[in-house]
Amino acid sequence: xxxxxxxxxxxxxxxxxxxxxxxxxxxxxxxxxxxxxxxxxxxxxxxxxxxxxxxxxxxxxxxxxxxxxxxxxxxxxxxxxxxxxxxxxxxxxxxxxxxxxxxxxxxxxxxxxxxxxxxxxxxxxxxxxxxxxxxxxxxxxxxxxxxxxxxxxxxxxxxxxxxxxxxxxxxxxxxxxxxxxxxxxxxxxxxxxxxxxxxxxxxxxxxxxxxxxxxxxxxxxxxxxxxxxxxxxxxxxxxxxxxxxxxxxxxxxxxxxxxxxxxxxxxxxxxxxxxxxxxxxxxxxxxxxxxxxxxxxxxxxxxxxxxxxxxxxxxxxxxxxxxxxxxxxxxxxxxxxxxxxxxxxxxxx
Amino acid sequence: xxxxxxxxxxxxxxxxxxxxxxxxxxxxxxxxxxxxxxxxxxxxxxxxxxxxxxxxxxxxxxxxxxxxxxxxxxxxxxxxxxxxxxxxxxxxxxxxxxxxxxxxxxxxxxxxxxxxxxxxxxxxxxxxxxxxxxxxxxxxxxxxxxxxxxxxxxxxxxxxxxxxxxxxxxxxxxxxxxxxxxxxxxxxxxxxxxxxxxxxxxxxxxxxxxxxxxxxxxxxxxxxxxxxxxxxxxxxxxxxxxxxxxxxxxxxxxxxxxxxxxxxxxxxxxxxxxxxxxxxxxxxxxxxxxxxxxxxxxxxxxxxxxxxxxxxxxxxxxxxxxxxxxxxxxxxxxxxxxxxxxxxxxxxx
DNA sequence: AGAATTACTGGAAGCGTTTACAAGCACGTA
DNA sequence: TACGTGCTTGTAAACGCTTCCAGTAATTCT
Numbered sequence: 001x002x003x004x005x006x007x008x009x010x011x012x013x014x015x016x017x018x019x020x021x022x023x024x025x026x027x028x029x030x031x032x033x034x035x036x037x038x039x040x041x042x043x044x045x046x047x048x049x050x051x052x053x054x055x056x057x058x059x060x061x062x063x064x065x066x067x068x069x070x071x072x073x074x075x076x077x078x079x080x081x082x083x084x085x086x087x088x089x090x091x092x093x094x095x096x097x098x099x100x101x102x103x104x105x106x107x108x109x110x111x112x113x114x115x116x117x118x119x120x121x122x123x124x125x126x127x128x129x130x131x132x133x134x135x136x137x138x139x140x141x142x143x144x145x146x147x148x149x150x151x152x153x154x155x156x157x158x159x160x161x162x163x164x165x166x167x168x169x170x171x172x173x174x175x176x177x178x179x180x181x182x183x184x185x186x187x188x189x190x191x192x193x194x195x196x197x198x199x200x201x202x203x204x205x206x207x208x209x210x211x212x213x214x215x216x217x218x219x220x221x222x223x224x225x226x227x228x229x230x231x232x233x234x235x236x237x238x239x240x241x242x243x244x245x246x247x248x249x250x251x252x253x254x255x256x257x258x259x260x261x262x263x264x265x266x267x268x269x270x271x272x273x274x275x276x277x278x279x280x281x282x283x284x285x286x287x288x289x290x291x292x293x294x295x296x297x298x299x300x301x302x303x304x305x306x307x308x309x310x311x312x313x314x315x316x317x318x319x320x321x322x323x324x325x326x327x328x329x330x331x332x333x334x335x336x337x338x339x340x341x342x343x344x345x346x347x348x349x
Numbered sequence: 350x351x352x353x354x355x356x357x358x359x360x361x362x363x364x365x366x367x368x369x370x371x372x373x374x375x376x377x378x379x380x381x382x383x384x385x386x387x388x389x390x391x392x393x394x395x396x397x398x399x400x401x402x403x404x405x406x407x408x409x410x411x412x413x414x415x416x417x418x419x420x421x422x423x424x425x426x427x428x429x430x431x432x433x434x435x436x437x438x439x440x441x442x443x444x445x446x447x448x449x450x451x452x453x454x455x456x457x458x459x460x461x462x463x464x465x466x467x468x469x470x471x472x473x474x475x476x477x478x479x480x481x482x483x484x485x486x487x488x489x490x491x492x493x494x495x496x497x498x499x500x501x502x503x504x505x506x507x508x509x510x511x512x513x514x515x516x517x518x519x520x521x522x523x524x525x526x527x528x529x530x531x532x533x534x535x536x537x538x539x540x541x542x543x544x545x546x547x548x549x550x551x552x553x554x555x556x557x558x559x560x561x562x563x564x565x566x567x568x569x570x571x572x573x574x575x576x577x578x579x580x581x582x583x584x585x586x587x588x589x590x591x592x593x594x595x596x597x598x599x600x601x602x603x604x605x606x607x608x609x610x611x612x613x614x615x616x617x618x619x620x621x622x623x624x625x626x627x628x629x630x631x632x633x634x635x636x637x638x639x640x641x642x643x644x645x646x647x648x649x650x651x652x653x654x655x656x657x658x659x660x661x662x663x664x665x666x667x668x669x670x671x672x673x674x675x676x677x678x679x680x681x682x683x684x685x686x687x688x689x690x691x692x693x694x695x696x697x698x
Numbered sequence: 699a700g701a702a703t704t705a706c707t708g709g710a711a712g713c714g715t716t717t718a719c720a721a722g723c724a725c726g727t728a
Numbered sequence: 729t730a731c732g733t734g735c736t737t738g739t740a741a742a743c744g745c746t747t748c749c750a751g752t753a754a755t756t757c758t
Contacts, residue, residue, distance in 0.1 A: 015478070015501070017714060028738045033716060040717085041735060060472065063479045064422065065714035067413035068743045072716095075456070075479075083442040084658075089433040096432065096459045100466075105474060107424070108455045110445045117449075123409060125454060129364070130412045130424075152364065239647040269647075275624075298588040298618075309433075366744055377708045382746060389747085390705055414744035417713050421746095 016057035024053035036061065067129075075105040076319065077131035079121075079139045081203070083110060085236075086265075086293055087308050091137050091159060094312020102320060107131060111139060122148060133323055135159065135315050140204035155322040158331070159315045161204060167318050168331035169311055173207055176304050176336050177214025177262070180288050183302070183338060184258040185222045189286060189347045191230065192219065193256035195244045195266050198233035208233070211262045211290070230256055234266055241269025249277055249285070257347040258286040264293035264303050271299060271343065286344040300342035306334060365406035373402035385410065416478075424454040425668065426480035428470075428488045430553070432459060435614075435642055436657050440486050440508060443661020451669060456480060460488060471497060482672055484508065484664050489553035504671040507680070508664045510554030516667050517680035518660055522556055525653055525685050526563025526611070529637050532651070532687060533607040534571045537695045538635060540579065541568065542605035544593045544615050547582035557582070560611045560639070579605055583615055590618025598626055598634070606696040607635040613642035613652050620648060620692065635693040649691035655683060 022029040027046060034040035035050035042050070053059075067073045076099055080088050096106045107130065109121050122145055134149060138160035141149075146165060149156050158168035184192050194215045197208025212231070219226050232247055234240035241261055248270075249255055261267035267289030274285045281287070289296065292305035311334060318329040371378040376395060383389035384399035391399070402408075416422045425448055429437050445455045458474060460467050471494055483498060487509035490498075495514060498505050507517035533541050543564045546557025561580070568575050581596055583589035590610055597619075598604055610616035616638030623634045630636070638645065641654035660683060667678040 019714080029715080030717080030739080031737060034737090037716080041737095043736060046736080058472075060477045062417065062714050063477050064413045064416035065743090066716075068411065068417050068745080069714075069716040071743080073413065083432075083445065084435070084438040086433070089438040092457075093432040093459065096457050097461070100459065100470070103473070105479065106457045108441075108445050108457050110442065110449065112446070121449070123407075124452070128409045128412050130454065238644060242647060295587060298591060368744080378745080379708060379710090379747075380706085383707090386746080390707095392706060395706080411744055413715095414713090415746075417715085418744075418746040420713080 016059040018059070018061070020057055021050065021053045021059050024057060025049045071129075073105075073130060073132050074103060075107055075131050076316075077107050077109055077125070077134045079109050079111055079134060079136040081111055081138055083108075087291070088137065090308035091312040091315075094309035095135060095137075095316055096312075098313045098316035102316070104132075133157075133319055135319060136163065137315075138204055155319060157315050157319040157322070159311055161207075162331060166331070167322070167329050169315050169318065169334055170331065171306065171334050171336065173210035174214035174217065176290060176306075177211040177260070178218040179214075179336070179338060180260050180290060180304055181215045181218035182222075183288060183340070183344065184260060184286060185218065185224070187258075187286065187344060187346050189258040190224055191227075191254065191256045192224070192258045192260060193230040193232070193248045195232050195234055195241055195248075195259060195261040195270060197262060198235055200235065208262060215260060236263045236266060238265040238269040238272075241266025242273045243269075245270035245273035246277065249274055249279065256285075258288070258344070261287065261289045264289035264291040264296045264301060267301055267303070267343075268293075268295060268299050271301070282343050282345040283348060286347070288344055292339055296339075296341070302341045302344040303339055305337045305339050365408040367408070367410070369406055370399065370402045370408050373406060374398045420478075422454075422479060422481050423452060424456055424480050425665075426456050426458055426474070426483045428458050428460055428483060428485040430460055430487055432457075436640070437486065439657035440661040440664075443658035444484060444486075444665055445661075447662045447665035451665070453481075482506070482668055484668060485512065486664075487553055504668060506664050506668040506671070508660055510556075511680060515680070516671070516678050518664050518667065518683055519680065520655065520683050520685065522554075522559035523563035523566065525639060525655075526560035526609070527567040528563075528685070528687060529609050529639060529653055530564045530567035531571075532637060532689070532693065533609060533635060534567065534573070536607075536635065536693060538607040539573055539696075540576075540603065540605040541573070541607045541609060542579040542581070542597045544581050544583055544590055544597075544608060544610040544619060546611060547584055549584065557611060564609060585612045585615060587614040587618040587621075590615025591622045592618075594619035594622035595626065598623060598628065605634075607637070607693070610636065610638045613638035613640040613645050613650060616650055616652070616692075617642075617644060617648050620650070631692050631694040632697060635696070637693055641688055645688075645690070651690045651693040652688055654686045654688050 018029045018032050022032045025032065027050065031042060031046060032050050035042045035047050036054060078092065078095055080092065082088055083092065099106045109125060111118050111121060131154065133155040136156065136158045140161060141163060156163065156166040158166055160170060162168050162170050181192060194212060196212045216226050232244040234244045245259060248259065259270050261270055267287050271281060271287050274281055279285050287301065289301055289303040292303050296303050321327065321329045367378045367381050371381045374381065376399065380391060380395060381399050384391045384396050385403060427441065427444055429441065431437055432441065448455045456479065458470050460470060480503065482504040485505065485507045489510060490512060505512065505515040507515050509519060511517050511519050530541060543561060545561045565575050581593040583593045594608060597608065608619050610619055616636050620630060620636050623630055628634050636650065638650055638652040641652050645652050670676065670678045
């Protein structure tokens with residue numbers, strides 16, 4: 001760190017390097033490295049001296065240099081299909097908070113639907129030795145992608161669906177859907193409609209399909225007939241939930257007495273639609289969703305809780321175990337919990 | 350890249366280095382670097398040969414090595430106060446998409462309210478020479494923080510509020526609020542309530558305060574009295590908008606005929622509250638919000654559009670100008686647009 | 699045709715760390 | 729007293745690039 005005249009002219013602050021700290025503390029750079037990184041033994045007095053010198057010089061290790069020399073970046077790549085949805089934003093928030101606490105950076109990779117874009121993310125970014133590990137949120141990795149990560153020795157943790165060969169935090173989607181349906185059945189409903197996902201939403205982990213399967217299983221186990229006319233697909237949004245519910249409830253005969261929507265947003269849309277049709281809630285119609293969305297409480301929506309923020313935190317914990325060389329956490333299901341509010345009740349007599 | 354026996358035993362794939370590419374292409378590593386980075390002249394034939402070799406070896410430059418040698422990281426730090434809000438998630442999505450298109454990484458720094466955490470972000474992360482530049486979304490930087498970035502020669506672009514000395518994309522909050530209010534005034538309303546922000550939400554750029562000022566200015570300019578009882582604070586959420594509206598509308602005398610809410614979510618909450626109170630919308634009550642939230646259309650909410658996704662994209666464009674050494678874009682106001690839907694109409698006779 | 703550019707290429711010096719290795723030292727042990 | 733054992737420290741070799749410099753070949757100009 002020799003400040004040239006030019007540097008001074010430009011008023012450019014020269015950042016201190018490990019060498020400066022070493023000089024200031026009167027030790028070798030190797031010792032500074034050991035002292036600051038906590039790898040290797042350093043006497044208490046030296047440690048204190050190095051710390052003081054580093055602090056006085058506002059020294060921070062150069063991430064590039066450290067990364068180049070050690071192969072560790074302290075940076076985790078997070079793969080998400082999108083950001084602007086309550087679920088993803090919440091998971092991301094949890095991940096980012098937990099990683100920051102642990103001193104890791106969070107680098108965001110939004111995988112659009114375009115395949116070549118996705119390939120680019122892998123080849124140009126992830127494999128560019130930019131990250132130490134990867135968290136994939138609701139992204140189903142292909143065999144080649146998994147292999148590439150494995151070959152590069154990059155730990156991987158999944159959230160939202162089982163990734164073969166990697167610890168994953170996942171829901172038993174079928175069980176969750178079945179539980180929601182069973183709640184309605186237990187209340188005495190027999191004509192139960194289901195608003196699920198549409199073609200386009202049936203992506204990576206076939207979540208809509210699996211939720212529908214759970215719904216149908218619960219119906220069959222209760223000896224109720226599954227009526228295809230009581231199924232409608234939507235895109236998980238409130239607006240399409242509203243539309244779908246109008247469709248379901250508008251028919252004068254054989255109107256369902258309950259709706260199980262595959263997301264809280266669709267469920268709320270359904271409640272609004274029912275209200276607009278003049279139905280009394282929950283007397284004329286029970287509605288249950290999935291998520292425990294932040295709006296669920298306000299609408300009195302019965303739902304099944306998943307705590308995405310928490311999921312993000314847990315995923316980080318799992319990942320850190322692997323990074324630190326501990327017994328890698330096994331994948332395990334996320335706990336789910338039925339939250340009964342005022343939107344579900346017994347069917348009208 | 351000499352594969353040792355141990356490496357082979359571990360089945361660890363040795364990633365190709367620039368040296369391997371140079372050998373395969375029959376040129377020097379300097380030429381490979383020039384060919385692949387586009388800096389410096391390389392003949393067409395050499396370029397092709399290098400590209401082929403790189404592709405065959407699955408070569409990607411090491412970010413650490415490149416960063417160490419050049420001082421450029423191709424990584425942009427994004428500062429946000431939170432992620433899980435429609436606005437922030439949308440801006441983030443825009444930023445991330447634009448950066449990826451340009452070949453940059455997006456590293457996310459969520460600044461919590463805790464001050465020392467915030468300091469840590471600056472000292473340990475941003476200044477750790479991890480990023481080439483910074484985008485601050487609705488984060489007001491202190492003088493010291495600005496100086497630090499400037500000293501390190503890290504370009505900075507702000508979104509959401511003017512940052513002295515840095516190009517910023519900002520709203521004229523007062524003008525926006527005045528426009529919303531004027532819309533109601535033009536329709537003939539005189540008793541116009543405002544649901545704004547509370548103490549806690551009045552953070553970095555004092556957005557609630559400025560919106561309130563715009564509301565009051567418009568009222569005064571129309572010679573309408575500003576009635577403090579017609580102002581209520583909330584936290585920008587639908588739930589608190591609901592509560593606030595109940596409060597405003599529940600009083601039997603002198604009920605307002607219109608509500609201007611400082612966010613669409615609060616506006617929607619207000620509409621729901623009005624409905625629950627048995628009011629006919631929009632006949633008995635006009636409601637206007639700000640945002641053009643994704644739900645606004647469904648609720649027929651009149652609002653003022655801000656396009657956060659677009660803002661993110663624009664911020665990236667501004668930043669890239671600076672990075673590339675072009676005339677840095679000046680800060681400029683975000684365009685706003687009144688979108689009239691069915692939630693506003695003339696007051697009851 | 700010779701001179702002056704210009705285009706292309708290779709050698710080599712960093713960039714700022716980490717870490718294997720060796721050396722020095724203080725101790726306790728036989 | 730001589731010798732291993734740990735702890736602490738320094739030396740120096742990577743890590744994989746970028747880029748300055750110099751040299752050669754190709755091109756343009758006078």
